[in-house]
Amino acid sequence: MKKKIAVCANGWSPDVLAKAMEGFMEYAGTRDFDIYVFLSFASYSVHRHTMQGELNVYNLCELSDYDGVIVFSNLLNSDETAKEICTAARDKGVPVISIGMEFEGVTSLCVDNDAGMRELVTHLVEEHGVKSIFYMGGTETHVDSNDRLRITREVLEKHGISLSDKQIGYGKWSNRRTVDALKGLLAANDELPDAIICANDIMALAVCTELEKRGASVPDDVLVTGFDDIAGANIFYPALTTVKQDYAYVAKKACELIYDNKLHGEASVKIKVPTRAVIAESCGCKPPECEKRRQIYCKHSFQRNTDNNLLEQNEREMRNCLSDVSDFREMREKLRNHYLQNHQFEGSAFYIVFNGEYLEKVEADEKDLCEDTLHGELEVLIALRDGSLVDVEHVDVRQLIPAYEKKDGERHVFYIVPLHYYQYSYGYAVFTDKPYVLNDAMMFPYVEKLQQSVRLLRANLRLQQIYDKDVLTGVYNRMGYENKALPLYQASLEKKAPMTVMFIDINYMKMINDRYGHDEGDNAIRMVAASISDRLEEGWIAVRYGGDEFLAIVPDCDEAMAAQMKDDISGSLREKCIKRKVPYELTASIGYVTTDPVGRADATLEEYVKEADDLMYMIKKEMHEKDKK
Numbered sequence: 001m002k003k004k005i006a007v008c009a010n011g012w013s014p015d016v017l018a019k020a021m022e023g024f025m026e027y028a029g030t031r032d033f034d035i036y037v038f039l040s041f042a043s044y045s046v047h048r049h050t051m052q053g054e055l056n057v058y059n060l061c062e063l064s065d066y067d068g069v070i071v072f073s074n075l076l077n078s079d080e081t082a083k084e085i086c087t088a089a090r091d092k093g094v095p096v097i098s099i100g101m102e103f104e105g106v107t108s109l110c111v112d113n114d115a116g117m118r119e120l121v122t123h124l125v126e127e128h129g130v131k132s133i134f135y136m137g138g139t140e141t142h143v144d145s146n147d148r149l150r151i152t153r154e155v156l157e158k159h160g161i162s163l164s165d166k167q168i169g170y171g172k173w174s175n176r177r178t179v180d181a182l183k184g185l186l187a188a189n190d191e192l193p194d195a196i197i198c199a200n201d202i203m204a205l206a207v208c209t210e211l212e213k214r215g216a217s218v219p220d221d222v223l224v225t226g227f228d229d230i231a232g233a234n235i236f237y238p239a240l241t242t243v244k245q246d247y248a249y250v251a252k253k254a255c256e257l258i259y260d261n262k263l264h265g266e267a268s269v270k271i272k273v274p275t276r277a278v279i280a281e282s283c284g285c286k287p288p289e290c291e292k293r294r295q296i297y298c299k300h301s302f303q304r305n306t307d308n309n310l311l312e313q314n315e316r317e318m319r320n321c322l323s324d325v326s327d328f329r330e331m332r333e334k335l336r337n338h339y340l341q342n343h344q345f346e347g348s349a350f351y352i353v354f355n356g357e358y359l360e361k362v363e364a365d366e367k368d369l370c371e372d373t374l375h376g377e378l379e380v381l382i383a384l385r386d387g388s389l390v391d392v393e394h395v396d397v398r399q400l401i402p403a404y405e406k407k408d409g410e411r412h413v414f415y416i417v418p419l420h421y422y423q424y425s426y427g428y429a430v431f432t433d434k435p436y437v438l439n440d441a442m443m444f445p446y447v448e449k450l451q452q453s454v455r456l457l458r459a460n461l462r463l464q465q466i467y468d469k470d471v472l473t474g475v476y477n478r479m480g481y482e483n484k485a486l487p488l489y490q491a492s493l494e495k496k497a498p499m500t501v502m503f504i505d506i507n508y509m510k511m512i513n514d515r516y517g518h519d520e521g522d523n524a525i526r527m528v529a530a531s532i533s534d535r536l537e538e539g540w541i542a543v544r545y546g547g548d549e550f551l552a553i554v555p556d557c558d559e560a561m562a563a564q565m566k567d568d569i570s571g572s573l574r575e576k577c578i579k580r581k582v583p584y585e586l587t588a589s590i591g592y593v594t595t596d597p598v599g600r601a602d603a604t605l606e607e608y609v610k611e612a613d614d615l616m617y618m619i620k621k622e623m624h625e626k627d628k629k
Helices: 014-031 048-060 079-092 113-128 143-158 175-188 201-213 231-235 247-259 288-299 301-322 328-341 436-441 443-468 478-495 509-516 518-535 559-580 605-628
Strands: 004-010 034-040 068-071 096-099 107-111 133-137 168-170 195-198 223-225 242-245 270-273 275-278 349-354 377-385 394-396 413-421 424-432 499-506 541-544 549-555 588-594
Touching: 004 014, 014 034, 014 247, 014 413, 014 436, 034 048, 048 079, 048 413, 048 424, 068 079, 068 247, 079 096, 096 247, 107 247, 113 143, 113 195, 113 223, 113 242, 113 275, 133 143, 133 175, 133 201, 168 175, 175 201, 195 201, 201 223, 201 231, 231 288, 247 270, 288 301, 301 328, 301 436, 301 443, 328 377, 413 443, 424 443, 436 443, 443 478, 478 499, 478 541, 478 549, 478 605, 499 518, 499 559, 499 605, 509 518, 518 541, 518 549, 518 559, 549 559, 559 588, 588 605
Parallel strands: 004 034, 004 068, 034 413, 068 096, 096 107, 107 270, 133 168, 133 195, 195 223
Antiparallel strands: 242 275, 349 377, 349 424, 377 394, 413 424, 499 549, 499 588, 541 549
């Protein structure tokens, strides 16, 4: 039994989401299901590749795993993506509800723009004597934006007022684009209108702010209205006159349609969601509740600022703890320690799931490591539940939540957000139940800083690799020896575990260079390096110690393992020579020693390297003497 629904939403609408969650959770109490919210921060104002990276989060939603899918299609900031999700669910036979947009064969819950918008525009004309307006729409093709424009025109025409095309702009639902659109309207018209009607509150707030910069006062010089009744509109000065839609009702109704089987056998049903105008200060009215809301907001501002400062401090500490990380494993260990101490804002549980290759193979391009969709088994960086770390290393993407199985009566909300670099997805984070960072659109900067830390870490690891790795062979160079081999040796001493130090030197290297050229000599060096690397396991390292000299540093390796490794390297080299048909005999002399962490605890790694070198030289000398005979 699935007992879970998927919700596809946009994080730039936290007030809408918060209200909807009230309705979802109220209904979940009657049906006992979990809610999986796939949350992107897609925006028309970002680069198209960044947009795609955000939208990829919906690919994590395996539709058939859910009892139903609810898509906030009017808020995703991608009509194409909304349509793809809804039609894919429809075609799979999964119950699906589209909130805001209509698609063939899909039940939709649509805002009744008519009631609230007609009430608002009528109020402006009849109560405030508005004669001219600008209309700020979202996008030219958005159904709600055009519906609200249509209603505005109808009310104005009824009162003998015209609205020309040059009085209409499109702010694409965002701050910056709205400012640009407003500049265009002001340039195209001779004077300010009596009112500017905006298709949502975000654009209305941007209009108010830009007008103030230009010396125009709202509402004294021009009236401004919005739509949605978001929290920011209530505490703004002047508080926005807007239109309220009941998203708690919308959410409950959507769940009811799914779980009461009211979609069964029906092709496409359109249900209207009621709206009403909320009259406030930006149209010149002065309802007393506007000031009361601001007072309440101010009373909580100290605690809110304190919490925000602590959150920023936690984020700085996270970036600092990652600044000197040397590999993916160390990153996981440090992040786990960090979140074990700092987990006040992520909700009752918090998870970071990761494609480990993104940091393990930093030499590769993102496009070679990260596909548009994550799939298969991924690494679990963080699995924190009720303040304690959960011991889990991997999770299948289909499961999403590491080591979680729903229990009867236990209901959770999981907010799944993408981790990506431009369009390249490398993981996701999960916030649970009522995370503090969901307030005031704080989740985006939180996740953005996490992504920046990962990106900086990848760049640092790449630089470290450039410094540590030999360009010709890809194994470690002398600097890598200092950074990698010495810590391995120190760890072996602390564990009192033996370690093998193997010295490998190519035979007759000068002859190869002189007779076949230095390019062929480089090929010989690469083949020997590859033969050593073929035998290496996780935690072992190879070093190009000199021109044709190599080291293999092998922790937890005894005499028998070392002897077998020596034979394996020689065997691998013979196979490569046969396969490549090299015109000469390519061999290497190999000497090795096994460390004694108890009897020779004071010995240095360099001393063991010298001993292995001496043994290698004896082998090489015997071979040369034999060849002379």
